Amino acid sequence: MSANDTTAKALIVDDEADIRELVEITLSRMAIETLAVATLSEARKALAGGHFDLCLTDMRLPDGEGVELVEHISERHPHCPVAVITAYGSAASAVASLKAGAFDFVSKPIDVAGLRALVGQALKLAGLDHDAPPHPSLDASPRLIGNTPSMKRLRETIAKLARSQAPVYITGESGTGKELVARMIHAEGPRMGSAFVPVNCGAIPSELMESEFFGYQRGAFTGAMRDTPGLFARADGGTLFLDEVADLPLTMQVKLLRAIQERAIRPVGANAETAVDVRVICATHRNLATEVTQGRFREDLYYRLNVIEVHVPPLRERRADIAALASRILEALARKMRLRRVPHLSTGALEALEDYSFPGNIRELENILERAVTLSEDAVIDRQYLRLSSPLSEPSAQQESGMGVARSTNEFSSSAADNGMDTSADLESQLEALERERIRAALEACQYNKTKAAKRLGITFRALRYRLAKLGMN
Template sequence: MKHAASVLVVDDSAATREVLERNIRAEGHRVSTAQDVAEALQHLGQADFDLVVTDLRMPGADGMELVRHVRDHCRGTGVIMVTGFATVHGAVSAMQDGADDYLSKPFSDDELRDSLRKALEKAALRRAFDADQPIDAPDGMIGSSPPMHRVYRLIGKASGAAVPVLISGESGTGKELVARAIHYRGPRAASPFLAVNCAAIPETLIESELFGHRKGAFTGATGERQGFFAAADGGTLFLDEVAELTPVAQAKLLRVLQEGTVQAVGSDEPRGVDVRIVAATNKDLEESVRVGSFREDLLFRLNVLPIEVPPLRDRGDDVVMLLKAFLHEAARQCAMDPPELTNEAIDAMRRYPWPGNVRELQNIVQRLVVFADAGVIDTVDLPAVMRYVSRGAHAPGGGLIGSDRPLREIEAAHIRAVLERVGGNKTKAAAILGIDRKSLRSKLKPDDNARALTDGSSD
């Protein structure tokens, strides 16, 4: 159901006020009216409004003064400037002074409806940006969207259980945060929590790293190693990117889950361990089972309590909450005051699809804080693709990447733009996107990889 907003219409023409009031009420909103700025200020002092629709030219104080008052004293209120004296200069001045949109008389019902929607949406973003962090987000997690509330409920259920948990979600969504929340809210909180990125361990060493090895078990094994399972005894072992485990390591992990024992490389004696397994993946493990790269019996053992972490693009105004938190943290690390973001910059970041998710947002905010000019971040300071997606414009190299295109195409265009900016260096591109190199390779189409190679790209 559409939210009924409270709107203040300000115009010295009774006929214009009547037309605006009738059309805005037809959209389901509540409307108050004022014939000049002085009367409008009285209304604003007595009640909260979601939106002000004001004429530019009025006797006495003009609409620009009202725009500046709303900007300085009613940040959560949107403003639409309406005028019959349409000039480029007037539009620019109104937007610079804080108006959210600009309408030129005469305007159609559709134009008014679209302007109302955009202005109310921008005002809602500012309110979300200024809102306090909700109290029900566990262990430093940020977000109040319905998808995240579901994650919080599942964390609560998982923390009190002893069964394995499988966390799924795209790279950069915060799967390790979920795993830590499960551990530190449960009975094992005082015991070790160890995180292992299975994709980062060389295939030849993964068994030794996980299960340990005896001295002389292989060339280079000059001493004994206990392995992550033994080190996490009594606590929780978080296996990130579990789909990258070798077939032998998968078989040994299955034995741990079935029997509660591990066997070090080069040892004939199994060792009992009490370890809670929380695994994570950004891959479709059911598809991996179908193609034979992941054991079906292991998937059944791991997937007792599944938790899916939503991508940032599905989390609504959580983007704004995360943005605020990352701004303050980055500013604290730089020993400086947090820079301010213009409404347009906030709106652009809200609309961007974030292929690298929360990690990409945090990385971008850190760079923005370092390079913020005069303590203000505007759209011109944002990565180019963010501005193009926001406006539905053409990206460098051609091609519309606006919101009317499928997400995968927008994501691919962004990845290609980043690769081009770093000369094809996949390691740098992955760091900018906030994903690992394996995830970057999986997101690139075969022709993208071929093009990168022929263009002389490097790793």
């Protein structure tokens, strides 16, 4: 912090006098002390002789490039956020500065409102925004479980990214926890007090995408009875998480690119654009570079989103974390199911989990444990209740299991068709319909005596009670 511990101090580096004056006036109205210089060498001298809570630098300076100053500050003054001033439409320069460690960027001609918002975010990073909400406690924040080297590196990366406003591209297999990583980046950064808006891009019908992302005005189309904000507007000041971004159609990719570059949106039916301050984090289990090569994803959007890439490791590469993950999941299940005691795994059950390949990663682990808790009669979960398909070390058994699954699926499809079920529905819906029918038949046969119905179905009373609640049959 600066000398009196209350007033922030900013370093302004630009060779254009009118730009320096505009920035100085804007910051002075925010009660920020400023020092303005015109060259790279003057900036380095100023940094060596004093403390600054923020730096704003032009990309083109008479004696060097602004990215050199970004790298200098990142190495020697890491607690000073630095933002760059770029020429209008110079996306390549902005991306280069963000990769070098810049906090954010502002384009010429400078928009005063946008500059004030950027400076406000920087002050939060420096701990000088007294109106900002307190940092959430460790227990209230999302957390990654595990102490393997890959997870330690991931947490370190998240801490660095939280101090930036650069777009982040999260890669990893389905079920690894990509959304949790995005939430941690948001929760540990200056936007923590604002909204985190997640959206699955593959879940929105293509004809509704524009109105979902950008909102619409009353009368824009049939049924538009009032002005409705879109995802960008709801995330204004916060973070927009685009999950499965590879599922966006090409037409929507063009509009998304413009919204990110211009930091403005045009609701459907509106005549003018509206400025938005949104940090974009995206994720997908696909290889976006391959999607670009095959023409399914725009190259310019790819480079705009993939400023910093973060990889979330699959569960099979961090087996030492399975015990801790299972313990946390079982605690959550005990609260959800209102159990008197928290279930725990037997030695054999834990060994079985550590030998398993987990193609569905943490999401699959959660499903396995929820099923095991439902089937188990006491607080100790034995190996047989896990019902794992086969361990990673037994490929022949795995192939056999796959054949068995195929046979079971064919048998089920035939049975479902015979019973008049919609075999075009997704598998989960089919299974729930079949389960509901079997339970209803057992209850009717036992005059709705749940204890007898559970025995008839070959499950425990607690398992039947859980399934009734899950299927909404109480």
